[in-house]
Amino acid sequence: MKANSARRRPVQPAAAHRGTEKTNSNTENPGTEARPSASSSVIPGNVWKCIWHLKTPPKDEFVEHMLLLCPWVEPIWFGGPLNYRVNRANISNFPAWVLSFIGSDLGSKDEIARILMNVAFTCWFIWKTRCSFVYDNRGIYPNQVIMSISNSVNGFLEASVASEGHPQRNLSRPGPPACWGPPGHPFLKVNVDASWEASSKSGFAGVVIRYHAGKFVAARRGMVGATNVAAAEAAAILLGCELAKALALECIIVESDSKENILCLAQGCSRGSWEAFPVISKALRLGGLFQDCRWSWVPRSANLAAHVLASRSIPEMCDVNWVNFPPSSLVHVLNKDGLPCPH
Incomplete structure (x- = not known):
């Protein structure tokens, strides 16, 4: 729909x-005589x-x-x-x-x-x-509603954990506040993240794609040039969309821990970093070419695979695609998610 x-x-x-x-x-x-009840x-x-x-x-x-x-x-x-x-x-x-x-x-x-x-x-x-x-008389936009729900849930959990002075009931599962979860059929999840260094105005983008059953599909690591963190994160989102399109995927959920960029995508580029705007516009246009493309914000704990792949410290080469078999640096993270990981 x-x-x-x-x-x-x-x-x-x-x-x-x-x-x-x-x-x-x-x-x-x-x-x-009948009298009215007090209640x-x-x-x-x-x-x-x-x-x-x-x-x-x-x-x-x-x-x-x-x-x-x-x-x-x-x-x-x-x-x-x-x-x-x-x-x-x-x-x-x-x-x-x-x-x-x-x-x-x-x-x-x-x-x-x-x-x-x-x-x-x-x-x-x-x-x-x-x-x-x-x-x-306002319009209904399901993507914006989904984004609002996600932001409110995660904000509530973060506030519950940070609150002091009285105990809070922990409504999340034991351990980290959130972890990666597989999408519903027929969607595939495209997790993206980026690292950035101010001195060089550059960084690395990581993309990890998994099936609705959690099985690894593909990954990519690339170098990006960006003027700030938001622009680097936007480049990672665009890279994820490009990889998904190259694999001829039809229904995807693009997940990023960049709340600013995801909110911009969900609201049609009506707000956000002007440095990231040109790249976000490209990602939005590319997203329109899929049968169904959705934008989702997640905390970093639910985006670890892409975060690791985007790290400056890992030895993996740039501009390389891994299909069906993940790079060695991701095996541990994917296994930690408790999902099938061929290696």
């Missing part, structure tokens, strides 16, 4: 829960009649449809942190859907908590985006 196609789909507001008028009659003592008041029927005849958008959308089944939200669930593919046949109601995670065998309690945290953030941003569309 194209990101801009969602804005043409009319979105209906959430269903208001139709209230039931309470009579509060005393059946045990018919002669006793709730009686809402006259004419009030409900007035509400339901207001000239507002239709009040008939269910929570399940609004958050899970509406066509424009499906790419957000799939392209977001969980890479979740909505299965319409398995969704009866929203509470049961949430409970299915709690009672699942997807992992430890910490992993289930991490999943539910991402579910909560995703639902919030879907609701927020929908309200902006209905009431503020």
Whole structure:
């Protein structure tokens, strides 16, 4: 589904829960005068009649449809942190859907908590985006929503770790705050990173591509000339897109730990470093040639393979492609991710 196609789909507001008028009659003592309960008041029927005849958008959308089944939200669930593919046949109601995670065998309690945290953030941003569309006449751009979710989740985790003065419950898996995760089928992940030296105005870019099953596909290391760090990171992103195109890949997720550049790509180059702008523009145009190209920010701990390949200290040669078999410097990192690595 194209990101801009969602804005043409009319979105209906959430269903208001139709209230039931309470009579509060005393059946045990018919002669006793009926009085309103202290905890709730009686809402006259004419009030409900007035509400339901207001000239507002239709009040008939269910929570399940609004958050899970509406066509424009499906790419957000799939392209977001969980890479979740909505299965319409398995969704009866929203509470049961949430409970299915709690009672699942997807992992430890910490992993289930991490999943539910991402579910909560995703639902919030879907609701927020929908309200902006209905009431503020703003367009819907799934890539921007996915970026907002990713930024909020990672920002929350970083704040939780950095907070002092009272204990915080760790919602991430034990160890580093985040680690590399395979994309959902049919996507491949293109992880990119760059190193940069101010004195020489140059550095190295590293690209690592892996299948949805986690298997290594290809890697590339190249030298880049750049005026600042953002420009070097942008060159790495462009190099990753070029390698993916040379391999005739169709659906890719480009991951970088450069938040500035990824935000610029997600918002169509509307902001960011002017030094990086020309390269980011090229990457954006090249991304449009794929069947589906998505931009994703990740912390460095989830981008270690590309980070190692971009390091100035490793002995690997520049401008070399490794296909099917990774360079020796990456074997340890790829194995550390717990994923298949031919060597």
